[in-house]
Amino acid sequence: MKLYCFGESGNAYKCALALTFADVDWEPVYVDFFNGEARTPAFRAINEMGEVPVLVDGDTTLTQSGVILDYISSKTGKLGGKSAAERREVLRWVFWDNHKFSGVIATTRFLSNFLPEDKRPAGVIPFQQGRLKAAYTILNDHLANRPWVAGAALTIADLSHRLDTICQTHGTLWQQIKGWDANWTDPAHELATVVQSVAGDIRQTRVQMVTRLPASDASRWRRMGVPAICYGPQPELASGVDDHVYEKDLTDCAGIYESAARRLLGAG
Ligand SMILES: N[C@@H](CCC(=O)N[C@@H](CS)C(=O)NCC(=O)O)C(=O)O
DSSP, X not given: OEEEEOTTOHHHHHHHHHHXXXXXXXXXXXXXXXXXXXXXXXXXXXXXXXXXXXXXXXXEEEESHHHHHHHHHHHHTOSSOSXXXXXXXXXXXXXXXXXXXXXXXXXXXXXXXXXXXXGSOTTHHHHHHHHHHHHXXXXXXXXXXXXXXXXXXXXXXXXXXXXXXXXXXXXTHHHHHHSSOOOOOOTTSHHHHHHXXXXXXXXXXXXXXXXXXSOOTHHHHHHTTOOOOOOOOOOBTTTSTTOBOOHHHHHHHHHHHHHHHHHHTTOO
8 A cells, every 4th residue: 555645744644553553565655745745736636635644555545544544444454443333432533533633733733833933823823722732631531541542452543643652552663664673872871971061061051861762863873883872953843844953053063073072082
């Protein structure tokens, strides 16, 4: 199967998770959303709604993540509940997710992270956040006494809105989806402690190390036995069309690299 998607799309990600958990042979087709590909006539010919995700399985083309999730579970007999009643319960939560949860999260995230600050409509983000708070409370209360959203096992209802929890429960997930294994350099390694100390001096603040997923390209060095850590300015609007960093962060970073290299090479 082919899934039209892009990295920032949570709706596509749900489908990628379901395809992976259901052991489906699938491949991603990248859609250049941030350069307007979803609005082109060529893409509209695939999905008149101009949205990602789109799943293509032979002659079948499907859009809407809830429908795609249902298709994957129906076709594979996995992740859809164990009875007709469970399946209805699954779908009840998938519909709720689309309307009250993901639908609001995605637009809030777009307004807050991807739209330039001067284009953000005043009042809309707090309104959305209020709606989200209510939705989080509903899901949180629902999960107070049960491990899964619907029925007695993982279903597409979980994949629809519990990505973080699922990722924690199924440690291999990132490897399957990203295609690489997680690895890290020991935080006590000299490379890490020297960079931490130099960064603290230059930035005049306490610098905290974190080990986190997803892995970066540094993992490729580590795989070759070369210790590597990541340190750099945090981009604003990461992965957006107008990514940028602050000049001071960038020049500080160059200074940190230089001082850390000198120290590690024994030159002062
Ligand atoms: N209800 C749809 C929502 C899909 C959706 O909003 N997709 C976004 C990317 S995550 C998109 O392609 N939006 C294009 C647009 O709004 O113009 C689903 O669950 O598939």
